[in-house]
Amino acid sequence: YASRGQKKFGDKCDNTLECGFPGSICDPKKKSCQCTEDLPVTNHYDKCGKEAAVNESCFFNEQCEMRYFQTECRDGRCICRFEMSPIWGKDGSVECKGRQDKRGPETYIDPAMIGVLVGMALMFVIICVVLRLFSQ
Known part of the structure; x- marks a missing residue:
C-alpha cells in the first residue's frame, strides 16, 4: 500500500490507487474510498476487516461491535467490555453479562459499640462489688 495514495x-x-489503506477500493458509484465486499467492516478511517465473534481474532473494535455491541478488540481478540463475561446460549448466541460474586450478608462490627459494652460490663462489676460491701 506504499505505492497507493x-x-x-x-x-x-x-x-x-488513490485509496491508501488495506482492503480499500474506490467505489465507482459513490466516488469515494470504501471497503471491499469481502471486508465489509470499517473503523470509518483507515481499516477494513471481517466481523468477528467473541474469542475470534480482530484488529480493531468495530469488527467485534458489528456482531455484539458490548465487545471490544483487546490484544487481538474480541472480548466482553466492562469486566463482563461471555455467556453462550444454546443457539450459539453470546451475551455479555456482569460478573456476580456470591456474597453472604455483610456484618459490620462498630468499634465504638464494643467500647460501650466493655464500659457497661465494668460498671456492672463495680456496682456489684460496692453493693456487696455496703450490704453487710
Missing part, C-alpha cells in the same frame, strides 16, 4: 475511508476518489 493517502486517501482514507469516505474520501473522494477517481480510482482505487
Whole structure:
C-alpha cells in the first residue's frame, strides 16, 4: 500500500490507487474510498476487516461491535467490555453479562459499640462489688 495514495475511508476518489489503506477500493458509484465486499467492516478511517465473534481474532473494535455491541478488540481478540463475561446460549448466541460474586450478608462490627459494652460490663462489676460491701 506504499505505492497507493493517502486517501482514507469516505474520501473522494477517481480510482482505487488513490485509496491508501488495506482492503480499500474506490467505489465507482459513490466516488469515494470504501471497503471491499469481502471486508465489509470499517473503523470509518483507515481499516477494513471481517466481523468477528467473541474469542475470534480482530484488529480493531468495530469488527467485534458489528456482531455484539458490548465487545471490544483487546490484544487481538474480541472480548466482553466492562469486566463482563461471555455467556453462550444454546443457539450459539453470546451475551455479555456482569460478573456476580456470591456474597453472604455483610456484618459490620462498630468499634465504638464494643467500647460501650466493655464500659457497661465494668460498671456492672463495680456496682456489684460496692453493693456487696455496703450490704453487710
